[in-house]
Amino acid sequence: MAANFWESSHCTEWLLDRNKIEESNPKDKQYLTPIELKKLRTHYCFVIQNLGNALKLRQRAISTAIVYFKRFYLKNSFVDCEPRLVAVTCLYLSSKVEECITQAKKCAAKMKEIDHSFNYLMNDILECEFFVLEELDFCLIIYHPYKSLPFYLQSSGLDPASIEIIWGIVNDSYRTDVCLLYPPFVVGLGCILLGSYLLKKDIKQWLSELNVEMKDIWEVSKDLIDYYEFEKQQSLQNQSELDLLYNKLPIRNKK
Amino acid sequence: MNTHNQSSNQNGGGSGGGGGGGGSSTFSPIVLTSTYRLDVQEKYTFSYEIGSGTYGMVYKADDKKRPNNKVAVKKFRSTKEGEGLSLTAYREIGLLKELSNENIVKLLDVCLNPKDKLLYLIFDYAEFDLFGIIKYHRENGSHFSDATIKSLIWQVLNGIHYLHSNWVIHRDLKPSNILVMGEGKECGTVKIGDFGLARIFQSPLKPLNENGVVVTIWYRSPELLLGSKHYTRAVDIWAIGCIFAELITTKPLFPGKEKDPKIPSLFQDDQVEKIIRVLGKPTLDMWPDIKHLPEWKRLSSMEAFPNSLAKCVGIDENSQAYDLLSKMILYDPSKRITASEALDHPYFKELPLPLPNAFSKPIPYPPRLPINKKKREFDD
Numbered sequence: 266m267a268a269n270f271w272e273s274s275h276c277t278e279w280l281l282d283r284n285k286i287e288e289s290n291p292k293d294k295q296y297l298t299p300i301e302l303k304k305l306r307t308h309y310c311f312v313i314q315n316l317g318n319a320l321k322l323r324q325r326a327i328s329t330a331i332v333y334f335k336r337f338y339l340k341n342s343f344v345d346c347e348p349r350l351v352a353v354t355c356l357y358l359s360s361k362v363e364e365c366i367t368q369a370k371k372c373a374a375k376m377k378e379i380d381h382s383f384n385y386l387m388n389d390i391l392e393c394e395f396f397v398l399e400e401l402d403f404c405l406i407i408y409h410p411y412k413s414l415p416f417y418l419q420s421s422g423l424d425p426a427s428i429e430i431i432w433g434i435v436n437d438s439y440r441t442d443v444c445l446l447y448p449p450f451v452v453g454l455g456c457i458l459l460g461s462y463l464l465k466k467d468i469k470q471w472l473s474e475l476n477v478e479m480k481d482i483w484e485v486s487k488d489l490i491d492y493y494e495f496e497k498q499q500s501l502q503n504q505s506e507l508d509l510l511y512n513k514l515p516i517r518n519k520k
Numbered sequence: 521m522n523t524h525n526q527s528s529n530q531n532g533g534g535s536g537g538g539g540g541g542g543g544s545s546t547f548s549p550i551v552l553t554s555t556y557r558l559d560v561q562e563k564y565t566f567s568y569e570i571g572s573g574t575y576g577m578v579y580k581a582d583d584k585k586r587p588n589n590k591v592a593v594k595k596f597r598s599t600k601e602g603e604g605l606s607l608t609a610y611r612e613i614g615l616l617k618e619l620s621n622e623n624i625v626k627l628l629d630v631c632l633n634p635k636d637k638l639l640y641l642i643f644d645y646a647e648f649d650l651f652g653i654i655k656y657h658r659e660n661g662s663h664f665s666d667a668t669i670k671s672l673i674w675q676v677l678n679g680i681h682y683l684h685s686n687w688v689i690h691r692d693l694k695p696s697n698i699l700v701m702g703e704g705k706e707c708g709t710v711k712i713g714d715f716g717l718a719r720i721f722q723s724p725l726k727p728l729n730e731n732g733v734v735v736t737i738w739y740r741s742p743e744l745l746l747g748s749k750h751y752t753r754a755v756d757i758w759a760i761g762c763i764f765a766e767l768i769t770t771k772p773l774f775p776g777k778e779k780d781p782k783i784p785s786l787f788q789d790d791q792v793e794k795i796i797r798v799l800g801k802p803t804l805d806m807w808p809d810i811k812h813l814p815e816w817k818r819l820s821s822m823e824a825f826p827n828s829l830a831k832c833v834g835i836d837e838n839s840q841a842y843d844l845l846s847k848m849i850l851y852d853p854s855k856r857i858t859a860s861e862a863l864d865h866p867y868f869k870e871l872p873l874p875l876p877n878a879f880s881k882p883i884p885y886p887p888r889l890p891i892n893k894k895k896r897e898f899d900d
Contacts, residue, residue, distance in 0.1 A: 395634035405614035
């Protein structure tokens with residue numbers, strides 16, 4: 266863990282409680298049920314991931330973009346801020362902050378390839394960039410579990426080959442809200458705990474020796490289990506159903 | 521409805537409708553966000569321009585809510601079509617939002633103008649910078665007191681130690697980026713500024729050397745000049761060493777002439793020669809890794825000179841000041857003193873001790889002059 270996480274804006278300003286997160290997308294609740302809204306929010310995490318992959322961005326930049334997107338909608342709504350435009354803009358902004366910069370023009374073109382109904386252009390992204398920056402309160406540095414994973418895996422005694430499974434779980438965690446609730450090392454440990462279940466390894470003794478709040482680690486693990494259950498039940502990648510939900514929203518400035 | 525009326529202006533590059541003949545136009549934002557935004561001119565009264573760079577202008581201004589507080593407003597605009605806000609702006613915002621130290625410039629506020637795609641960073645106003653006060657002494661044939669030199673360098677090292685221990689490397693330390701506060705409660709306090717080239721160097725997604733040329737040439741370290749791909753925070757220490765010597769002599773230590781940027785080679789012959797004339801030519805003994813650097817052969821074919829640092833700077837070879845200086849500008853970056861070690865150096869423990877206020881009273885230096893020497897209407 267970087268020495269300065271504890272003094273960062275991520276730690277001091279942007280670790281929230283569950284009640285705060287429940288307040289996300291305030292106006293959208295008029296048009297969608299909680300399950301529908303959760304489905305759509307999860308969908309846009311996939312959109313950012315898929316676009317990031319298409320642009321060949323590094324995973325850390327993609328994860329940063331997803332965190333930006335979640336923070337943006339804590340106080341804003343899809344009806345006022347078209348979510349695909351915001352998603353693309355978050356990815357564009359993240360590519361600059363993480364210094365694996367891509368072009369706004371290229372972001373728009375790639376997004377169009379993935380989603381033929383996406384009609385925003387480069388200039389829309391460049392304008393939206395200002396609003397995203399402002400809604401983030403200019404807090405751009407985001408910490409992630411990736412860096413600490415190898416160290417924890419080594420000390421836990423888990424097989425080095427299991428890093429791929431754990432890494433995949435960490436990536437999946439960005440489709441939940443654990444990145445808004447817990448410090449990255451807690452998220453990392455929660456993912457390792459879940460991974461150890463899947464791999465049928467007992468690491469409870471090792472975890473108990475760490476100086477961390479076990480309750481939080483269990484909760485991260487549980488949030489992920491809940492997410493996998495949700496994903497299985499809700500067929501999150503069903504495009505026609507997602508379009509139906511999207512069209513329930515009277516989105517301003519829809520193109 | 522979050523609508524703003526905005527006058528047309530010559531700097532506007534907005535993606536919205538055309539300005540028309542001097543009338544107001546209505547800007548309809550592409551997204552409707554929760555933030556209530558005040559325009560920069562609603563919060564600050566602009567005085568005059570005090571600086572400029574590739575990013576745009578810097579203005580002196582008054583905070584309307586705190587009438588006695590001067591601020592510096594740094595204006596950014598999109599410099600290239602289709603690229604939005606610059607990487608420079610993002611580095612400044614991203615890093616300064618996280619950093620907090622008495623010797624690091626403080627980002628007080630950020631103002632946006634989404635219609636015209638303008639960004640303003642607001643900082644505490646610093647009346648002086650080392651470039652200006654060194655120039656004052658050089659032109660007057662006078663020198664800094666030992667207490668002032670020691671206090672300034674200690675504070676620069678203190679700020680850099682904070683940066684380095686938070687995994688940030690500055691990469692553009694030079695006198696004009698070392699600000700010093702004028703009259704007020706922070707009088708004589710160093711504020712390290714301009715984070716446009718700064719990077720977090722713990723596992724960067726993009727290697728540091730891919731950012732191209734960094735550090736202004738007179739303050740650029742040997743490993744950078746020789747094309748190192750894996751440079752470290754030691755590049756900042758070299759730059760501070762150069763500044764240290766410059767405070768003593770009031771002249772730059774290694775004032776090399778930069779090559780025409782169109783010439784493909786990055787090797788700066790004149791800058792390297794200026795260095796070896798003072799420090800002597802580096803040997804494999806003193807810098808074993810030098811043979812792995814891309815431009816090593818060019819250096820090895822250059823003329824040899826003896827080390828004449830003590831004479832050039834005019835200090836006693838047996839003094840603690842010389843010892844510290846020579847360790848800051850060691851050729852081998854892995855042997856160069858660190859900020860932490862430097863702060864513990866005996867130089868700072870002997871009299872006179874470093875002080876929070878680096879200046880003696882009265883402050884002899886003139887305040888910053890407006891660029892073009894006259895008040896200008898803010899022309900946004």
